[in-house]
Amino acid sequence: MKHPLLIGIGGAHSGAGKTTLAVAILRYFKTHPPIYPFTHSPKYGAIKYTKTAFYTSIIDDKNILYQKDKDTRRLFDAGAEEVLWVQSPANEINNVMPIAIGRLSHLDCIIIEGNSAIEFLEPDVVVFITNVSNKNIKPSASRVLKQADIVIEKRPLHYSSKNIHELIGCIEMIVRKKEIESILKTRSNEGMITCSDARKIAEELGVHYKEIGKVANKLKIKIKNCELGCF
Structure with a gap:
């Protein structure tokens, strides 16, 4: 980021x-x-x-x-x-x-x-x-x-606390997703990244392993040597 x-x-x-x-x-x-x-x-x-x-x-x-x-x-x-x-x-x-x-x-x-x-x-x-x-x-x-x-x-004429709370939630989600995309692009090699490296990214960012998997799928980055079905 x-x-x-x-x-x-x-x-x-x-x-x-x-x-x-x-x-x-x-x-x-x-x-x-x-x-x-x-x-x-x-x-x-x-x-x-x-x-x-x-x-x-x-x-x-x-x-x-x-x-x-x-x-x-x-x-x-x-x-x-x-x-x-x-x-x-x-x-x-x-x-x-x-x-x-x-x-x-x-x-x-x-x-x-x-x-x-x-x-x-x-x-x-x-x-x-x-x-x-x-x-x-x-x-x-x-x-x-x-x-x-x-x-x-x-x-709206007035932004309610609920409106803004939902908007901030969307902003957080977008920031997190873009950060994951950026790191995956940087650390992948020829469209692939190892399972251990993908898990490290999840742990660094404090997100679930499956969140990394979803973004990797979108970017068409394959997670290889997958362990324990984390992704």
Whole structure:
């Protein structure tokens, strides 16, 4: 898994509810036990990206970010320890976003808000809010929709604790699955991995042996020299 963990929140249009969802997730993180893969109390941050016509900036001045009714203020109030407001034209995002991520690299998890930022960064988990027919989504948002791991088709007026608990459960499952995929690809050789190596992966990640077997099957990686029918 990349460090820090990146969670992207995109939307079909302006006002889709990206900040509202980011706030709900941050509040959950600050009031509940650490999610997978963290074993300690993680530090969370957030980046809000806004596309501009000409200028590029990374704003970290709290006199600006803390202004009343600003989305960045809401992110701080929800529990983000650090927040950056990144602004740039589309053709400058490849220069500015790595700098922004670098400034927050000491944190454990960063919430990324904004379609263009998600498309460039390819976060570990992408949540996309539609609220409209897919036919009405502009091309740039459609590309992010294709990246999405989780799609919220109709945003509620208020995210209940049950809504967010279920969403966080999905995020944990996706992070775990992608980490298993990454390790299996790295440690397999010519589409095969030994049973003992597969068991080591399960024990390292604290997951059931059969979970490794399911992901290996999906990747068409064969587990050889299998012992005791673990997989």
